[in-house]
Amino acid sequence: MSTQNQLDYERIAKAIEYIRSNFKLQPSLDEVAENIHLSPSHFQKMFSDWAGTSPKKFLQFISLEHAKSLLKEASLFDAAFETGLSSTSRLHDLFVKIEGMSPAEYKNGGKSLNINYSFSESPFGKVIAASTEKGVCYMAFENEKQKALGDLQARFPNASFTERQDEFQKNALSIFNKDWNQLNTIKLHLKGTDFQLKVWESLLAIPMGKLSTYGNLAGKIGYPNASRAVGTAIGSNPVAFLIPCHRVIQSSGKIGGYMWGSDRKQMIIGWESSQVYSDF
Incomplete structure (x- = not known):
């Protein structure tokens, strides 16, 4: 993993932490992107490259109902x-x-x-x-x-x-x-x-x-x-x-x-x- 990829990982980790902390509010793509200081389009691409799916879909995967x-x-x-x-x-x-x-x-x-x-x-x-x-x-x-x-x-x-x-x-x-x-x-x-x-x-x-x-x-x-x-x-x-x-x-x-x-x-x-x- 390059230095840039490591930085991307840290941003993704921060984004997921934000999603977990604010899950009940169902934060939008814009809100999560703003929290990690990226444009929505850049965050969407970076996240999809890492996870192989969109932030919205990933949010479903880490939800309580999905786990159940x-x-x-x-x-x-x-x-x-x-x-x-x-x-x-x-x-x-x-x-x-x-x-x-x-x-x-x-x-x-x-x-x-x-x-x-x-x-x-x-x-x-x-x-x-x-x-x-x-x-x-x-x-x-x-x-x-x-x-x-x-x-x-x-x-x-x-x-x-x-x-x-x-x-x-x-x-x-x-x-x-x-x-x-x-x-x-x-x-x-x-x-x-x-x-x-x-x-x-x-x-x-x-x-x-x-x-x-x-x-x-x-x-x-x-x-x-x-x-x-x-x-x-x-x-x-x-x-x-x-x-x-x-x-x-x-x-x-x-x-x-x-x-x-x-x-x-x-x-x-x-x-x-x-x-x-x-x-x-």
């Missing part, structure tokens, strides 16, 4: 859960394979691990991706490089780190491109308890453009009374976007929290919906 309608489509979620697919076949049959780290790797803070990491741009801001010799172990949205690296090192305090982008990272980052048919199987090498790994695997079954709830997810993995524990496991997800914790919302249809910011979560949900539904 997605939660009703349980059959699609069930089908995806059974097949292990992370999205609808209309877009791509992406399969993400998770391999848990060994007990020793888990307990000793990655002492035996050599971790490569790199910084990239995405439609949702700057992102850090990191990988071991077995797959991607970490991915997070963060604008500040030093903080991003510090957060990574805190997860693996005894590992060795090298700034280098390898094939695992390249393959994972290609998820942000729109030509999803070119994706190969993405491999993850994650540090987590058995319960966390089970929750993260269940997140992969939520189709792109669809949503689920904490309670629904708890039932799917066989712990119907563990919604809070499931929520905690979701909140500790170490791989942004690829493991789609952003697709889990409250049963009321409210978006809820997100490790990388609720505004970004809203943007991702709307963006994914626009990829699936904008041409319907």
Whole structure:
């Protein structure tokens, strides 16, 4: 993402924040454009280039009613859960394979691990991706490089780190491109308890453009009374976007929290919906 594209992203984020704050007033295109200091025509084009749909249509995608309608489509979620697919076949049959780290790797803070990491741009801001010799172990949205690296090192305090982008990272980052048919199987090498790994695997079954709830997810993995524990496991997800914790919302249809910011979560949900539904 160029400096200009990063500026566009920041303006779009500000526009969506404004829309969220003033949703009940149904702000017009002119009002939103004025708030981010752009002409209506420039804002319309910039937004459509980013989201693949108009600001008005995007507003529908991030509305409470749209979220509620997605939660009703349980059959699609069930089908995806059974097949292990992370999205609808209309877009791509992406399969993400998770391999848990060994007990020793888990307990000793990655002492035996050599971790490569790199910084990239995405439609949702700057992102850090990191990988071991077995797959991607970490991915997070963060604008500040030093903080991003510090957060990574805190997860693996005894590992060795090298700034280098390898094939695992390249393959994972290609998820942000729109030509999803070119994706190969993405491999993850994650540090987590058995319960966390089970929750993260269940997140992969939520189709792109669809949503689920904490309670629904708890039932799917066989712990119907563990919604809070499931929520905690979701909140500790170490791989942004690829493991789609952003697709889990409250049963009321409210978006809820997100490790990388609720505004970004809203943007991702709307963006994914626009990829699936904008041409319907």
